[in-house]
Amino acid sequence: MSKHHKDWIHHAPGTNSNRLERIEAYFAGNAYAMHRHDTYAIGTTLSGVQSFAYRGSERHSLPGGTIVLHPDEAHDGQAGTGDGFHYRMMYVEPALIQQILGGQPLPFVKEGISANPRLHAATLALLQRMDSPMDALEEQDALFDLAHAMHAISGKLAGDSAGSQRFDYLAAERAREYIHTAITDNFTHNITLEELAEHSGRDRWSLSRDFRLLFGTSPYRYLTMRRLDLVKSLLMRGYSLVNAALAAGFTDQSHMTKHFSKTFGLTPLHWLKMHGTNVKR
Known part of the structure; x- marks a missing residue:
């Protein structure tokens, strides 16, 4: 790769879970x-x-290591030398990890980079054959190995006392499922924490804490991300920026663009350009 090489991104074919992007x-x-x-x-x-x-801190990943960025932790990305960098990455919903670990605090790799060979092997198993989908059972087995490898090497978040806290995984999962149902039926509906508490059977502040602990982000951020997922899908289908924003429940194009950039590190127009797609404004 030379420093004059053109930036590019390739998405592997859809996975069986539809909650794992490679x-x-x-x-x-x-x-x-x-x-x-x-x-x-x-x-x-x-x-x-x-x-x-x-x-x-500034981290530097070299070939042979594993990057593990925790949900909702701010980060950027750039080449550390003039030769650029080539990488493979997967984005895994915390809910998938929760289903495997059975409702435990999310695994956390403190430094964001690990040299653990078990974790590296589990990661590579899910980042093979980027031009074709994985078999369903192969993917599920690999996710199981990944979740347990992460759990084995993880440490607690700074200031976290989750080990001594009581939390309700089933209530948090009911709230998460309710968000998915509500936004499928009506993306413009403004979901409240009281509404989530009522449907989960957990008081609102305990639910808010449990949701962060078990899914790595707040209920509002989770809702916003699902709306951004819809925006990306609509833009790839040819929607204009303003129509995609309104259809996904954002107040206007500017509101959507602000959240899009903070979430993905790219503007919607730049994101589409990386995928070789033009968009109507």
């Missing part, structure tokens, strides 16, 4: 502005130096 990409310089999303970002650098700011 990409392969190359960037020659600055890739992403500071942003945060509500999924794990787990992957490996194939060549070059992949640098990123994470939890107050």
Whole structure:
């Protein structure tokens, strides 16, 4: 790869879970502005130096290691040298990890980079054959190995006392499912924490704490992310920025663009350009 190589991104075919996104990409310089999303970002650098700011420090990923970015932790991305960087990454919904671990606090890899061989092997199993989908059972087995590898090496978040807290996984899951049902029926509906508490059977502040602990983000951020998922889908189908924003429940195009950029580190127009697609304004 030369420093003059054109940036590109390739999305692997859809997965069986539909909650696991796999990409392969190359960037020659600055890739992403500071942003945060509500999924794990787990992957490996194939060549070059992949640098990123994470939890107050600059990290540098080299081939052979594993990147594990916790949900809702701010980070950016850029090449650490003039040769650019080539990498593979997957974005895994915390709910998938929860289903495997049975309602435990989310695994947390403190430094954002790990040299653990078990975790690296589990990661590579899910980042193979980027031009074809994985078999359903193969994917499920690999996710099981990944979740348990992360759990085995994880540490607690700074200041976290989750080990001594009581939390209600089933109530948090009911609230998460309600968000999905509500936004499917009517994306413009303004869901309240009281509404989630009523449907989950948990008081609103305990539910808010449990949701963060078990799914890595707040209920509002989770709702916003589901709306952004719809925006991306509509833009790829040819919707204009303003129509996609309104259809997904944002007040206007500016409101959507602000959330999009903070979440993905790219503007909607830049994101579409990376996918070779033009959009109506």
